[in-house]
Amino acid sequence: MKNPFKNLGPGVLVAAAFIGPGTVTICTIAGAKYQFVLLWAMVFSIFATIVLQEMSARLGLIARKGLAQAVRNEIPNPLFKWLAIGLMVSAILIGNAAYEAGNISGGVLGLETLFESSSFQLENTPVNIFSLLIGLVAFTVLWIGNYKFIENALVSLVLLMSLAFVITAMLTSPNLIAVVKGLFVPSFPQGSSLIIIGLIGTTVVPYNLFLHASLVQEKWSTKADLAAAKRDTFISIIGGGIVSIAIMISAAAIKGGDIHNASDLALGLVPLFGHYAKYLLAIGLFAAGITSAITAPLAAAYVASGCFNWHNNLKSFRFRLSWAVVLILGIVFSSIGFKSIEVIKFAQIANGLLLPLIALFLIWVMNNKSLLGSHVNSKMQNSLGIVILFITLGLAIKSLGKALNFF
Numbered sequence: 001m002k003n004p005f006k007n008l009g010p011g012v013l014v015a016a017a018f019i020g021p022g023t024v025t026i027c028t029i030a031g032a033k034y035q036f037v038l039l040w041a042m043v044f045s046i047f048a049t050i051v052l053q054e055m056s057a058r059l060g061l062i063a064r065k066g067l068a069q070a071v072r073n074e075i076p077n078p079l080f081k082w083l084a085i086g087l088m089v090s091a092i093l094i095g096n097a098a099y100e101a102g103n104i105s106g107g108v109l110g111l112e113t114l115f116e117s118s119s120f121q122l123e124n125t126p127v128n129i130f131s132l133l134i135g136l137v138a139f140t141v142l143w144i145g146n147y148k149f150i151e152n153a154l155v156s157l158v159l160l161m162s163l164a165f166v167i168t169a170m171l172t173s174p175n176l177i178a179v180v181k182g183l184f185v186p187s188f189p190q191g192s193s194l195i196i197i198g199l200i201g202t203t204v205v206p207y208n209l210f211l212h213a214s215l216v217q218e219k220w221s222t223k224a225d226l227a228a229a230k231r232d233t234f235i236s237i238i239g240g241g242i243v244s245i246a247i248m249i250s251a252a253a254i255k256g257g258d259i260h261n262a263s264d265l266a267l268g269l270v271p272l273f274g275h276y277a278k279y280l281l282a283i284g285l286f287a288a289g290i291t292s293a294i295t296a297p298l299a300a301a302y303v304a305s306g307c308f309n310w311h312n313n314l315k316s317f318r319f320r321l322s323w324a325v326v327l328i329l330g331i332v333f334s335s336i337g338f339k340s341i342e343v344i345k346f347a348q349i350a351n352g353l354l355l356p357l358i359a360l361f362l363i364w365v366m367n368n369k370s371l372l373g374s375h376v377n378s379k380m381q382n383s384l385g386i387v388i389l390f391i392t393l394g395l396a397i398k399s400l401g402k403a404l405n406f407f
Helices: 011-020 020-032 037-062 069-076 078-114 129-145 147-171 177-183 193-201 208-218 223-252 261-268 275-309 315-337 341-365 367-373 379-403
Strands: 117-122 125-128
Touching: 011 020, 011 037, 011 147, 011 275, 011 315, 020 078, 020 177, 020 193, 037 069, 037 177, 037 208, 037 223, 037 367, 037 379, 069 078, 069 208, 069 261, 069 341, 078 208, 078 275, 078 341, 125 129, 125 315, 129 147, 129 275, 129 315, 147 208, 147 223, 147 275, 177 341, 193 379, 208 223, 208 275, 208 315, 208 341, 223 367, 223 379, 261 315, 261 367, 275 315
Parallel strands: none
Antiparallel strands: 117 125
16 A cells, blocks of 8 residues: 655645644634634635645746745846845744744743753853753754755654644544534634734745745655645645644633643643643644744745755755754743744734735746746636735734734
8 A cells, every 4th residue: 555644745844834832822822712713714724825835836846946036036127126035034034033932932831831941040041951952953953954854853743743732632522513613604703803813824824935845846856746746735734724723622622711822721621631631732832842943944044045046955054054043043032031022023023914925926926937837827726826815915914003003
């Protein structure tokens, strides 16, 4: 029998990237506050992610270019070209550096739920040992510079994370009729707009569109592999979506509790389902943190390579320097407990505004026959992409207004 998981890889890494501590936290809050009512927002997010990531994978496999490189090469006007490069570099590199601290801190939160926190003093500054440990693991995986090794490491961690969250959701024995209704009947409870924006924004991630187009080139080499790349995309993203839904279902088991993150959820489930529920969720949170801690710097390095026309060599000095800067900043900020609220707020605004712009770039590039030949977007793909573009644009404007207290 053929192994159905043999050709999985880039899509799993994309799922690993979007199921980070931010996704775990927003799904936890959504489930605890609204139970199953907002599950439909995750269904939409999964659909939108599949549509855009399929385009990204097709671009990388057929054109043999990353999205940043394609945008750089296909914009003829020098002013617009460098403006686009500036936007991509600032939003992805700076944004990922800000989020990296959150990724590592999320992994630390999972470990601290299982073990006592551990730190030491460095010139009167407390340094968290778990942050250094997670950073060291991420650094080692990336430094090895072998795509297959990175893929295997992340696939293993994603499987661990998936089992942890899905088993926890099953333990809560949810009302299946309420779950199905929440999945397919859109509802907008009062005060839920920012949660809905968060659910979509943490799943349809701008840097994943760059990451995916580059990763498929590492995995596959011919147009004949397109079917395998699409299958990998569909299976992985749907699987990632199921994990996010499982987190929301788990959180819904605690009604009226003061739940703000997955660590609170883990502790809150103990009276209901015993200590093993805490252990399962803590392991899931740790895996979510460390997978995103690996993929965020990797994506930043691919963006830098595409923007500045560097060769995508995982072991090159410039490639390693790019991801190392992002990773080291994340390690430093998380290990000393730096409250990077303003930096993260900037990253959220930048990424929120960047998503519709990058979606526009992607749709435009995917209609370039000189680049893709017969593999350009179909009318249906363009229609779906444009609908998603306008929805994300509306959400970006709304989230920007909320963040800046305009509305």
